[in-house]
Amino acid sequence: MHEMGLAQNILDIVVKTAEQNNVDKVVRINVRAGQLRGIVPEQLQFCFGFVARESSVVDGAELVIETLPIKGKCKSCSHEFSVEEYRFVCPECEHEDIDVLQGMELMVSNIEAV
């Protein structure tokens, strides 16, 4: 269950940010997860709710996970496209060497606090 490890990492980032900004209470945490990461939001939220108990500043904060769909760029013709059903083939030139532009993210984008 790697969601537990990720939840702990998120908490560490949020606690540090809260300390640096002298906030009393974190109410919401916005996370971006690329589709390729295969994160199950409910599982991550569940784990986060559990680990967040160790910080009174973060405990009870809402964890919002935005899943970013996969976008690719063809290395041959530079065409940019959304990758449907994990099919990494350029729809324009059928080239198979595709850079992932979006879909591998895993980051805390911002927190909302009072």
Add this chain to the structure above:
Amino acid sequence: MPIKIQVLNNILEMNDSYAAENKRVFEANSSFAVNMMSSPGSGKTTLLERTLERLDPSRVAIIEGDMQTTKDAERLERFGCQIVQISTGNACHLDGKMIHDALADLDLSDVRLLVIENVGNLVCPAEFRVGEDAKIVVLSVTEGEDKPLKYPLMFREAAVCIFNKIDLLPHLDFSLDEARENARQINPQLKFLEISCKTGEGLDEWTDWLKSKMKG
């Protein structure tokens, strides 16, 4: 009114920095590091036994990830290569820090191949880079052809996909073509090997590939 504070921190930053440090250690020692991943029971340890029979054990080191037991490491001890066992406890994967800590117990100066046998699991190990040069995914033919579509990150990140236990194919409905097609659409650069540790089929091709990556 809550205030919004920009963070933009990579959740895996700590892991990735350990992985980058591990990679520097592998490079400094000219050790080619492979991270072997699969479902439980796909035959990774047996494949490793057959592999070690074909390579010079003094040139190979193994990091063995297992949740509870030391059984896999015990099976490999007779080959006389350096082995470090990592008991992950409840963790379902190896991460950059675990490998970093394990490296303290290894002398890589003569090691040209470091095999990291990850915990049997197709989801979590794919998320955590350990600094490896290549990820190898082992899929036994007793599993489904749709595994690549169910675990896309694993197959997207792998350099080599090994279809293992192919001696069982006559008894199964498993279609190698379909499995290959499913994996290829996720990762068109993926190299495929078909292996039977029972008959020895495909093992030479596998060890030739490893040797081609080992420096000296």
